[in-house]
Amino acid sequence: MTDRHAAPTTVEVAERTYAFVQPDGTWFINNAGFVVGDDHVVLVDTCATERRTRALLDAVAAVTDAPVRIVVNTHHHGDHTHGNYLCTDATIVGHRRCREEVERMGIMTLDSIWGAVEWGDLQLRSPDLTFDERVDLVVGDLTVEVRAFGDAAHTTNDVVAWVPERGVLYTGDLVFHGGTPFVVMGSISGSLASLDWLRSFQPAVIVPGHGPVCGVDALDAIEAYFRFVQDLAAEGLAAGVPPLELAQRADLGPFAGLTDPERLVANLHRAYAEAEGTPPGDPIDYLTAFSDMLALNGGGPLRCLA
Numbered sequence: 683m684t685d686r687h688a689a690p691t692t693v694e695v696a697e698r699t700y701a702f703v704q705p706d707g708t709w710f711i712n713n714a715g716f717v718v719g720d721d722h723v724v725l726v727d728t729c730a731t732e733r734r735t736r737a738l739l740d741a742v743a744a745v746t747d748a749p750v751r752i753v754v755n756t757h758h759h760g761d762h763t764h765g766n767y768l769c770t771d772a773t774i775v776g777h778r779r780c781r782e783e784v785e786r787m788g789i790m791t792l793d794s795i796w797g798a799v800e801w802g803d804l805q806l807r808s809p810d811l812t813f814d815e816r817v818d819l820v821v822g823d824l825t826v827e828v829r830a831f832g833d834a835a836h837t838t839n840d841v842v843a844w845v846p847e848r849g850v851l852y853t854g855d856l857v858f859h860g861g862t863p864f865v866v867m868g869s870i871s872g873s874l875a876s877l878d879w880l881r882s883f884q885p886a887v888i889v890p891g892h893g894p895v896c897g898v899d900a901l902d903a904i905e906a907y908f909r910f911v912q913d914l915a916a917e918g919l920a921a922g923v924p925p926l927e928l929a930q931r932a933d934l935g936p937f938a939g940l941t942d943p944e945r946l947v948a949n950l951h952r953a954y955a956e957a958e959g960t961p962p963g964d965p966i967d968y969l970t971a972f973s974d975m976l977a978l979n980g981g982g983p984l985r986c987l988a
């Protein structure tokens with residue numbers, strides 16, 4: 683079992699362009715990143731807990747004395763936004779719907795789902811500056827293009843941070859590298875489309891939302907997983923089998939090694955809804971999706987090392 687406090691690593695993926703990678707990339711253990719200029723730093727995402735976000739800010743301070751003036755939130759989930767409040771000198775930038783979701787959901791710390799986590803003294807802070815399609819951030823001689831996917835994929839408000847001069851693409855949770863994708867709040871079809879959109883940047887380096895830094899080839903396995911979920915859902919719907927039963931008897935095949943496999947049943951709930959005509963990203967019965975994940979996991983809280 684991975685050490686609960688396995689140290690994060692700072693990876694210089696290109697000049698002045700960094701990934702902050704937290705092993706092992708499972709529930710709430712996200713990646714962040716930062717781009718360093720002479721005068722200021724653009725941070726991409728914060729972390730789930732106070733301790734982890736302080737470690738992220740320490741990692742930035744180990745590289746540069748420049749202050750974090752801008753934080754980009756790739757989407758509203760708490761593992762990418764809970765630490766916003768610790769960036770006291772920064773403007774928080776996110777999609778308009780990201781701000782709406784952070785405000786609506788509040789701080790999500792559900793012991794019944796993830797067990798007892800040392801969250802710290804979290805305070806809600808949503809994006810101050812919102813946009814719908816794109817906003818460009820200048821940091822030194824680099825530009826960070828913050829671009830919205832537009833349709834629902836991982837969530838309704840996914841954005842990427844693209845550094846064209848470096849070929850570096852921070853994808854947020856449009857990419858789980860080595861972990862099971864999680865699209866219950868988004869869409870399977872939208873997630874498939876988002877992979878083509880990510881490929882269109884022709885990135886040299888992808889900093890995923892969870893898991894090790896990778897290249898564009900890592901997207902193929904993710905695409906295969908979404909098609910597996912779609913095909914499984916079509917079979918389940920045709921046979922009238924509920925998502926939990928379908929997930930319990932599913933043969934994961936090449937996807938058996940992905941972490942957090944219980945997400946399959948939540949993804950199936952989204953796939954069923956989508957096949958039955960629910961628009962991408964529209965709310966579905968999240969209570970059942972989450973309780974089915976607990977059931978698929980054997981009943982207890984999910985494995986969360988945050």
Ligand SMILES: [Zn+2]
Nearest residue numbers: 757759836855
């Ligand atoms: Zn997420």
